[in-house]
Amino acid sequence: MLNLVLFGPPGAGKGTQSEKLIEKYQLVHVSTGDLFRAHVKGETELGKKVSQLLADGELVPDAITIAMLEEEVDKNPDAKGFVFDGFPRTVPQAVELDLFLARKGSKVAGVIALDVDQDELTKRIAERHKISGRPDDDAEKLKKRISEYFDKTIHVLPYYEEQGKLNKVNGIGDIETVYNNLCAVIDQYKV
């Protein structure tokens, strides 16, 4: 299996690039943000539990997030691999993902961090807010999401760096250029 983790701050372009990568490599896209939003919209039990956290830009507790992710992966037993987008966002999530994949005789092939500076992120999310109407895209909530990223999520990088699995790709430039740079990295991964 080719399991990829796409990593980066809010607005880095993970969703856009994931959609392109799953087509090329025939993978399944697992976006924990999309999954949570679908639960909120569908007013499921899980959705009711997490809706306030999402609206405030706070992370959902690890246990809930991990259970949801594992369920999603298990729904796709024939997948050639996965693109994990927005997961893992904490070190405990990264550890659990390794254990979970190991139980399936698989592993994370590589982690690609999309590098985008803060000014560009703020600009992109302001644009997206106009179209998406996501309640967590306003200025105050965005600040919270970026601070969650720098408080908790950034620590996932050294975890993968120690495993020799971390690659950085410049996330600024047009979508095709970033995509080609990602593919060049992924094509080096041994499955």
Ligand SMILES: Nc1ncnc2c1ncn2[C@@H]1O[C@H](COP(=O)(O)OP(=O)(O)O)[C@@H](O)[C@H]1O
């Ligand atoms: N791995 C995760 N752990 C905890 N909370 C998460 C995780 N993934 C998504 N969420 C929740 O969903 C929200 C939106 O996630 P996402 O769409 O990935 O955001 P972004 O566009 O900021 O990258 C987060 O702010 C958080 O509340």
